[in-house]
Amino acid sequence: MSWLTDWLNYLPQMASGLSVSLLIAGISILLGFPLGLGLGVLVTHRNLVLRTLALAIVEIGRGAPALVILYLFYYGLPKFGIAFESITAACLALTWNAAAYSSEIIRAGLQSVARGQHEASSALGLSGRDAFFRVVMPQGIRSAIPGLMGVAIQMFQGTSLAYAIAVPELMKTAYNIGSQDFNYLQVFTLAGICYAVISMPATWITVFFEKRLARHA
């Protein structure tokens, strides 16, 4: 029973850590997905410079570990006089990550829209802009939804890396509690449960959406 009473004592602090994790994840998703849509469109743009630039942003965001991007923002940029608070650095790094991963998923979604939809739009005399925003994008985003939910879960888990730059999120909170009374096993188990309680149902919902989408395809 002592484990349970320990956990009950830890819970208020853990809850505040969890809320910071959720905040960081929320911000990086809310900023990252629209950016991802922009990058997803730009990587197929006619203009070579724009295309290359977008591709570089995507490839670095996907290819470099999130931890490296985090350090780059928090420890690297201040050397050029650009200093961020740790939580801002974490949000920016994860936003880059989210944008890079979601751009690939959104691009695949947009490309999966049947060719006939484009042709039908131009046959109806829709402008290029209308055809994209009213016909292609809604369908493309729809098929990208399970993938985007996966990225969202990945971002929530990725907030745990902000521990490394001392953001008071769930992992950092757990570490602080642990270093007070050396109950590392209890406190990290509880932290793991907190992450799992959110990630696991979210994964199940994602799988449900995937199956539903596959049925209608």
Added chain:
Amino acid sequence: MDAFTAVLQGLPMTLLLTFAAFAIGIVGAVPLAVGLSAQNWLVRLLCRLFVDLVRGVPIIVWLFLLKFGIQIGTFKFNPVAAAIVGLGVVSIAYLAEIYRGGLQAVPRGQGEASDALGLSRSTTFYRVMVPQAFRVVSPSIATYLTGLLKDSSIASTIIVSEMVFQSQSFARQHPTVEGILPYVFVGVLYIVLSLPVAYISRRLDARMRKAIYV
């Protein structure tokens, strides 16, 4: 070029972590994948819970649990062992899910045909299902390997001196503008290291596709 050599010093450790964890995953995922597609619902459910739980908890939590939480008598994990075991268990869960998807992608008729031919269950599994499933999953495995390469950077948080750890300590010793270089180098190096995996995987995939369709 000091920053670059500092980062390179961590390269062997990064490769060790990645390949050791990958080896654990490739082998360990086999029984779990079989469990995930078992006839018995209880076995299936338990394997599913294990996979989802391992994947639902961030890697850093697993590493800290192993490094700080586990003490049996006088036994404690050293950082490298904790990192390899942690990353290894996580790869088992991810690869099992990839294997399961591959096995499911093999048409049902293949199993039925093997039955009709009177092949034993193990022959059916190893000689008919697995080779076909492997063709489907090899690109996913390559993607996972590059993901694992990047995830090995998390070991730096439990003081394993791989590339990110090395770049971090170089940056700390050089608080000038030069201090940004190791982060840039290490980022580029991860991208460069993933290229051969992607290249080999694409060639392997192309070759196996030919083997099926010609």
